[in-house]
Amino acid sequence: MTSTIESTNFIHQIIDEHMATGRFGGRVHTRFPPEPNGYLHIGHAKSIWINYGTAELYGGKFNLRFDDTNPTKEEQEYIDSIIYDVKWLGADWEDRLFFASDYFQQLYEWAVQLIEAGKAYVDDLSPEEIREYRGTLTEPGKNSPYRDRSIEENLDLFQRMKDGEFPDGSRVLRAKIDMASPNVNLRDPIMYRILHAEHPRTGDAWCIYPMYDWAHGQSDSIEGITHSICTLEFENNRPLYDWFIEQLGIYAPQQIEFARLNLTYTLMSKRKLLRLVREGAVSGWDDPRMPTISGLRRRGYTPEAIRTFCDRIGVSKANSVVDIAMLEHAIREDLNQRAQRVMAVLKPLKVVIENYPEDQVEEMDAVNNPEDASMGTRKVPFSRVLYIEQDDFMEDPPKKFFRLTPGREVRLRYAYFITCTDVVKDADGNIVELRCTYDPATRGGDAPDGRKPKATLHWVSASHALDAEVRLYDHLFAAPDPEDAPEGQDFTANLNPNSLEVLPSARIEPFVEGAAPGSRYQFERQGYFCVDPDSTANRLVFNRTVGLRDTWAKIQRKQ
């Protein structure tokens, strides 16, 4: 996929300056550095596009690197899903797939180098004591009593930590920087902790693991990354990353921070999304209501729409919240251009055309996509017994209801005008069937006398239509800010109880027969839908990707 980034953002301005001064010898090399502790979400897509799009724009390179430094939270399932998702989004790392765990040996040797230089020490304080000694934002920390151990003792203890002599949590290796630094990150940060844990890639080769802060910057350095693009919360870590690089005397990338993506009605923390999965609030990481890439894919989103959205929201230094209607607008726009139109009745009401011959079937011509004539037309079977939408009929309608009602004529799309002559009810008074007549002179949807009904309805032929299940979605959270929960409660209190509505008895024109999971359609008048992997050979399941009403476009018009 080629870049659609045209306007220059502040990151590009920084790079332009580096280009002008020759700081990186004209190179641009970025990376996306996920931690494999969950599935990727739409916020990660923004980071991927900034990194990949920037490399693309400057003819540079892009790496995919897993920052896999925490074996207790990381799993192969997450690694696999992330690789799949980044590829699906269209970012290409060529042959540059890396893991921080590939650098464990090098990181270890660098740690020894710092100990030898008197810049790192083994600390025996407990985790609680370390926290206590760290001080606060307003108070300086104080030195650990173990801070001034001899280099020899530190080398010996660190070796023994590596050899597995000590239990988890009993000792750590710390950088010796400044316990009084106003930047808390510089108060002798932990470089290694003891963790007797199996790592997805290195197995039990290690029982000490580097902290993210000790691994991240050096990994960028090893890979020759020029611009380490990350989110704003790492701004205060930058001096630490620079300190490590400087002490080691190795190649120094430039870190650049940008504001992370926040979306209304959406949570974007892997930790919290994991809770929703574990607690069964959703069916899994790929539940179509999840903001994960796998959820969006299952919902029917395209990589192109996600990229368009990321381009439109832009890159900035200021935190803000994007209206989710903007994301929905992007997919609606994309699918409008490419989706095959079909007719589907979600809540069927039987209609019998009394003056239509019993065994007659006609093939009506229907347009596949009015936005794209090259998609052609198809035949839709019409017969005496049809289904229309329950909502398209009212026996006793209010004034502004223009659809079908007793005695009124409406148009059936691509077919005929019909008039309702009678309403059939069951013993409880529920409407179960409509009796209608049709005007044979209106075939194709036009009357020779030029009369025009006020409404055009979609329909399917009862004996030809396929059974299907349709799943309609609303926002997963009922509050624009899911974190804004009542006193004493958390984000789960804001889960929307009506985020999923299952319609078990939808009927769809036969055109969609055999559609593979992932196939996308516009159901006329209902929105865009995508075939779900839960579909079986006999019964399709559809997810509504997005409705037709464009709230974002409306907001834009008002402005």
Ligand code: ATP
């Ligand atoms: P989360 O808090 O959701 O778990 P994270 O930052 O811990 O996210 P990482 O796997 O460490 O997740 O993130 C990989 C990259 O994606 C990082 O560079 C991070 O800054 C970026 N990223 C994460 N969330 C967002 C977001 N909402 N918007 C933009 N970039 C993001």
Ligand code: MG
């Ligand atoms: Mg993280």
